[in-house]
Structures are given as C-alpha cells and as structure tokens.
Amino acid sequence: MRRTWVVAIGVVAVLVLAIGGWWLTRDGADRTSTTSTVSTGPDVTSPYDLIEADAAVDLGTLTEAKFASLLLDTSEGLTSYMIAAGQPSFVALADAVAASERVDGPAPATGSTLTFVMEDRVTVTFDLDIAAGVVGREGAVWRPAGDLAALVGDVTAKAEEFPE
DSSP states (O other), X not given: OHHHHHHHHHHXXXXXXXXXXXXXXXXXXXXXXXXXXXXXOOSSOOTTOOEEOOTTOOGGGGGGOSEEEEEEEETTEEEEEEXXXXXHHHHHHHHHHHTOEEEOSXXXXXXXXXXEXXXXXXXXXXXXXXXXXXXXXXXXXXXXXXXXXXXXXXXXXXXXXXXX
C-alpha cells in the first residue's frame, strides 16, 4: 500500500510540473497581465496627449495659445508658473515672443523654459536666457520684442500676489 501512495504522489507531482510548465510557456495571445519592467507605448492616443511643434512653426500663432507654462531654474530650485490666455501678463509675453526677431548667437542653456500650449494641444517650447533677453528652440535664437526680464518678472510678481 505504501508503494501505491508513493507512485500516486509522484504522478500528481509530474502533472503539477507539466501544467506549470505549460502555463509558463504558453503564447502571449491570452495574457491577462505582464511582469515586464519595460513600459510599452499606448495602442491609442489620448485627447490629453501633447505634441511638440516642428521647427517651422509660425511664431505669430503664439498669441492664440490656451495658456503658457513658465519653468524657471533659479538658485532656489525649479519654479513653475502657468499663465492663462487673456491675462495681461500672458498677452504681453505672447505678443513679445510672437514679434521676436531672429538673432545670431548660442542657444540658451539655462534650464528655464517657456511653453505655449495651443488649442489643438500642440506645444511650442523655448529655452530662456532671461539675462541675455533671448529665447531659443531647435538651434534658432530670437530676441523677443520688449524687455524679457520685465515680462517674466510680471508673471512671477502676479504669482506672488496669490500664494498657495
């Protein structure tokens, strides 16, 4: 009788191993989950996805943006500001960048950026060099109309009026 039990337990163990092996080697067509640490891209796009505009964007369209995002890299760290369309500081900043004059010089590399988000969720991002008064994108450099430092100062001053 004892031998029968040993054989029965052995058969059950072989079956468990066979089923486990099959489970691990089956194809991914009927997967219910993954354990990969590599993220996969979505199969569909979201209406909230943003796309960066190409180099040929017309700067004149920046005045039609929904809002602008200003990211400043200061000695205190990174600070982000959102400027809604229609606000005086947005209008002044958008008008100044839209009327920019292309200049020769190195592209800004300060860590500060200005991003305009258009109605169709296309973004136009510029690197800022506030001290030099220039913005750059895709290797091109522009000097906005007016005083860039004063325009950025208006945005930060407005934010300080309404602290968190």
